[in-house]
Amino acid sequence: KDTINVGIASFLTGPAAGPFGVPGRNGAELVIDAINAGTLPAPYAKAGFAGAKMNAIFIDEAGGNAKQVGEYRNLVEKRGVDAVLGYISSGTCMAVTPVAEELKKLTILSVCGTPRVFEEAQRTYVFRTQAHAVGDSIAAAHYVLDKFKDMKGYTGINQNYAWGQDSYKFFDVAMKKMAPDTNASDNPQFPKIFAGQYGTEISTLSLDPAKLVHTSFWGGDIEAFVLQALVRGFFNDKQVISSVGGSAVDSLGKKFPDGVVMGTRGEYGLLVRNNKEPLNAWFVEEYKKRYDAYPLGPSYQYANSVLALKIAMDAAAEKAGSFPNQEQTMAALKGLSWQSFGGKISLSLADGHQAVHPVGYGITKWDKEKGAATAVDVKFYQPECIYAPAGQNSVEWLEAGMPGAKC
Amino acid sequence: MVAAAWNDKTIRWAVIGFGLLAAAGWLLPTWVLNNVMFGLARGLAVLGLLVLWRTGLVSFGHALYFGLGAYAVALLEKYTGLTDVFVKFGAAILVAGACGFLLGFVLRNYRAIFFAMLSLAFSMVLYGVLVKMEVLGSTDGFSVTHYTIFGWNPDGKYPLFCFIILACVVALTLVQLYLKSALGFLTTAIRDNELRVEYLGYSVARAIHIKYLISACLAGAAGGALAMALGQVDPDSMVNWTVSGELVFITIMSGAGSVVAPFIGAIVFEFLRTYAFEWAPQAWQLIVGGTLLAIIFFLPGGIWSVLEKPWAKRETDNG
Amino acid sequence: MLKIDGLTVDIGSIPILREASLDLNNGEIVGLIGRNGAGKTTFLRALMGLLDAKAGQMAFDDVELMAVPAQRRAHLGIGYMPEDRKLVPSLTAEENIQTPVWSMNIADWESRLAWIYKIMPEAEQFRDRPSNSLSGGQQKLVALARALMVGHKLLLLDEPSEGIAPALAQRMGVILKDLKAEGVSILVAESNIHHVSDLIDRMFVIERGAVAEQAMS
């Protein structure tokens, strides 16, 4: 077989296209082309996916979960793809997973964060090369407690949908467990997603005695929030910690305030921008050359999914001595551990289907000389510290006070 | 009544058509089967909107009932483990119907844009509740994975497809009989002149309430059917105002000419979207919007108006 | 002053007026008489440009009306009173009478209004009431007054006495005769010849879209 068809879903339209979907697609595209041409750096320089070229079919993830379920079926049943990659929205991941199982199609989730995908049921055909969101919030709590020991209480502003609600909930529980005597605000804000106007919320947060403000805003929402908060001197007064606002750091450039704690959900994007590790350096370099922008978190996440597929297929081919079938590829993928474009990733949870990797935070700083955004005080937390051991439900583990965490 | 139904030309042909479709479903590729099934499910809701539209009312809030139906199915499975399609489907209709019956007391007094927007307000309240409530799945929603028919646990979607076709046939027949009855005949009359209807001695509010109830039940049935066909429920795809808008969109695209139109329109829409999406993943809205404009311009009577002429011609030929 | 020749109007594909011809001299009142559905209203609407004519000529003074867009015809001094009143419900009676003043230059509109009130004192009584509260006949009066505001050359009246109490209809006849004396030409569409037999100078009978002049008995 000399080509494989792979469906790749990411937001190509709508508000999530700019911060997530298109950077994600670009990351995938860059790496696919490099693999097809055999131009990836060592140890992945061998061309192709088990020798085959990948023909990527990009589809738009916009339109809601139900629509995506339909589109997933179309990908598999109508367009006959060999595997499906991608997905950003947690809801969509939750929705397509049972369908993937039903249709028995290898599916690698790239970005979505909800732990429920693998904790509600054992999956056979679905993998995720990104760690889940509980770890993001635990790492955030660690970072806050490491750097701002004497902050007076915390509050949050998060979008009113599952991602925002979960992010704050996990952060809140983690804080309560790790530092029981800090004050949690009784009035955290949950504005409607894409509301755009945050004047009232900024007033409320300003009146709140809590100093630390947690946000899982992304894309246009974080940008609007930053702009509106900035003129009102909000950042002089409050310490903001953002879990996925990375795109705003680049889009707003020097306008983005210094001193904001920023995460990227892994060893990605802003936090590793100047990291000289060869795979990462190659990725940043090539990405910049091709798209005239720095790769963001999602660029890494998609690229990593593509890379995982390649590694698994190559390994399976070697083992089988011929072009691997889906079962062989899945067997190779299961429990895989590999050096990705951003650090080491291991599929070590959920019986080898769910990835873990370090998660870090840093503090934004505008580098005047280079005219580029950077992060300082970057600190990564290792998987043993932020994820529940295999087989445990991570929310229950978190609520139990994270027994056995090694930090 | 069965005889009366069979005497009706539309019903007769629809039954035959749906029968053929059910047979063809055995041979169709799965993706076609799925898209047809989604289309038919939505068509049920559109049929309900057609009943309202004939009387001049457009609801921007029928996602409320659509969502109630879908969630009834999903919650039933999740919390009670009941999976029988008849039970699920019945529950969807019951929940939506009960809600429609109650809200009907309020909405029957509204017309035009105010009817549309008050419906919208009610549906957005449900949306807000779902988004807030984690036990109801928040924005992620639930999967609906299993279905059984009288204890039989079928493999694949074909039996479900047949079930949905059956539901469509029943709904279509009942609605057609209703529209041809004196009560249904009032539909256009109310749109034209409510005052006269009152003076003739019939309560307009009551007539509208009945229509509203019918449309709510059908939307509930549609939501339930789609939830089973799709295997997924969530607020954004089932309850948000965009869903209501989409249903209205299909209604008008289909045309109000016949009770068959909603199903044809909904299936066409399903395929239109699938192909637009495939051809232009970055600009599929442009294709959908352009098609919409083209239909409005060249077929103001909806897709049905294309079929209407040959259909009417048959009528004169036969009688 | 008005000469209509071979006017043919279709609505949809149904022929409504067939080669209708009619002429009207300065200072003349002419009746267009026909039974229900004969095409009277259609005739007047076509004259106002509210319906497209398929064929024919309509010479008004020296102007060919066919070449004048609908909204410009009123500017020539043609006042039209529709059969079904068509008052703007959100405006008062007086504002309704004034509507032409807003779109055209009617220099003497204030004196015209005063004159209208003089000849129709009823109208003055309800001048400030919203037109949607007026009775059917009162609305008819306002519609007539509005036509008078525009029509200093030609008045097209569609069943002006329908629904008007006889005492008032009688006075209206007098008013129209006065107008005629001032040189205004008037075309009255009527389904009941008795309403206008004293008023009109000549009569055209319209039947199924065909118009023919008939001698007055």
Place this chain on the structure above:
Amino acid sequence: MQLITTMLLDGLSYASYLFIVSVGLTIIFGVMKILNVAHGAFYAWGAYGAAYTIGLASDNDWPDWIGFVLIFGSAILVGLILGAIIERVILRKMYHEEEVLIVLATFGIFLILEDIILLVFGVNPYFAYQPMALLGSIKMGGIIRDVYSLTLFGLAILVAFGCWYGLNKTKWGKLLSVVIYDREISLAMGINVQLVYLVTFILGATLGALGGAYIAPTISVAPGFGIDVIVLSFAVVVIGGMGSIPGALIGSLMVGILRAIAVHKFPEFELFVIFAVMAVVLMIRPEGLFAPEKARRI
């Protein structure tokens, strides 16, 4: 006390926002009876116009105050071009159709315009924060506020007064009420109906674009942000009563203030405020706060 002033100011500024984004819809709805879904696209195009030109200006180191000129300039340009094209090419041929059909047509236009944005401007956000930064901030009621949002209030009052005056006190406004009621009688009274429609639509489109353009400095101008505005502005229009400018103003104020109270005190209900206000208003006044007069029929 501090809380009350804060809530009031927050409420006022949100109300101004609501009014500004919905006034264009009210005008088109009131006069032409068209529920213009494309309003969301005008809003988005206005914002893109402003953001794009302000970005250019800042790249060329033009003074920041130019931003204000560009906001109004781009709104007018967008309104004029899009408004004229859409009215003349599409809507003009549809006035005799059923109202829903026209709504659907505007929905089609919306979809198309949205995707054209995507094709022209791409997926990355545009910013136009310069005007907001220029005006800086001011301390009111113990809280720092940005002056720009306060000017929004002024603009809302100005636009409201302008529209109200134009509709109720000028000859043109009065002509509109005739055109609204009936096309034939308007023609018979010498009114150029086509022109009135064209001008009204352009005006509505310009106001829609102005909403977007003026809001642009406070937000990230990115794909898909026009959609929510549609529902918001529909709600405001319905609360106020079809086509009523004072109605829209009062409706905005009610929603704005109640929303501020909710955000400060009962954040769980924030999402419901606008719909709750709409439901309550409609229950009490089935056609909105300022319902237009109806014709007497019998």
Place this chain on the structure above:
Amino acid sequence: MADVPILRVRDLNKSFSGIVAANNINVDVAPGEIVGIIGANGAGKTVFVNMITGYLKPSSGTIEFNGKDITGIEPRDATHEGVCRSFQISQVFMTMSVRENLLIALAIARESGSAMLRPVDHPELTEECERLMAAYKIDQYADSTVSTLSQGVRKLLDIAMAVVANPEVLLLDEPTSGVSVEEKFGIMDIVMAALKEKGTAVLFVEHDMEIVERYVHRVLAFYQGEVICDAPPEEALLDPGVIEFVIGTDYHSANGTSEAADA
């Protein structure tokens, strides 16, 4: 004439923000009686009809029908009681055909409860419908959409729709205005003959004195919300107040000719 009035109106008043549209109206109508209502424009005739049929609620006063108080009931209940009306401005279903208009009227009048779920096109209804259309001379328009019909035809349809419920009291608001002279007597003959047979009491508002003279037993003349004259036509039409405010002087001077023309 029977002594017990079928319709008894007592002290009826109605005003609209300062405008008095009904001022202490007292009227009794006997079963089968035919009453002509005349009056100046804006005198309150339509308002009177509207109050009897429940469209407007009187400010004060009572309306009794067959001894039952029907003041302020809903129009549809008035219809159920047996009080029906036609309209000055035709109220018909504009986008439907003449036949469909009548079928609906018939269906509502004849069917009740679940019978409303029977198809409308069953023979009893359609046959009666055809008869009615023939009687009102609108059968040639049976399949035309009403919006394409002239005002006069709509008027006929409007009246036909009012009588299908076989009311005991029928109120007609200007039944012949806009109906051409060729038809108006024919129509009134048909309507009146049918109603006489059933003993229906009819009150009709009319500006055409020929019609009034020809058909009514009694005339009610309205002026500024008051009944200024309640008498048989011979008497009423010569009443000076009535002449001044309602019928004018032309009518009597032209009377001879018009009677000759009708003969």
